[in-house]
Amino acid sequence: DQQVKQNSPSLSVQEGRISILNCDYTNSMFDYFLWYKKYPAEGPTFLISISSIKDKNEDGRFTVFLNKSAKHLSLHIVPSQPGDSAVYFCAASDSGGYQKVTFGIGTKLQVIP
């Protein structure tokens, strides 16, 4: 039973448009959420995170939104660039620090020039 769900295995977006990647979770104890990006033949790299005391965190072109009542978070990338094409993993932690992180299955984003 997956506690972190990324229901869209893939997403295609035109360059310059907004990319929205979604993530749902079932464990109400999760209080810290992270997004990782992974290029082929590389390990995941940390992108952005958000604590449950916030509903939005922004870092340049990347913004993460958290809706605790819906147990839903999303990653917005605007404007999308071809270099953003990668697999994006949603992850969540339940106050145990990184060592209690649970990952989603990932969404493959393709940004079309």
Added chain:
Amino acid sequence: ETGVTQTPRHLVMGMTNKKSLKCEQHLGHNAMYWYKQSAKKPLELMFVYNFKEQTENNSVPSRFSPECPNSSHLFLHLHTLQPEDSALYLCASSQGDGDTEAFFGQGTRLTVV
């Protein structure tokens, strides 16, 4: 050299072979992890080491044997593997307990024949 380095990048082994995966981190972190990524499945945490001590073993079969001789090095010894063990094995490190971000190596693509 910086970051988390894994060797080899690719490994093909027979079911009767014994091999080892190596991970080295140059970040001064105190915690190291082994993950398994199979196709269409989330990242699965296998082992956690804190200050060289194993603190987590997520019901991993004994044919996988981790070793952490010091805080900078982590090994995964493999023996009598099965074809279903073919996957990408990722090493990661983080500052320690309570930290919520990890740094990953590039992974070892393992194929068991």
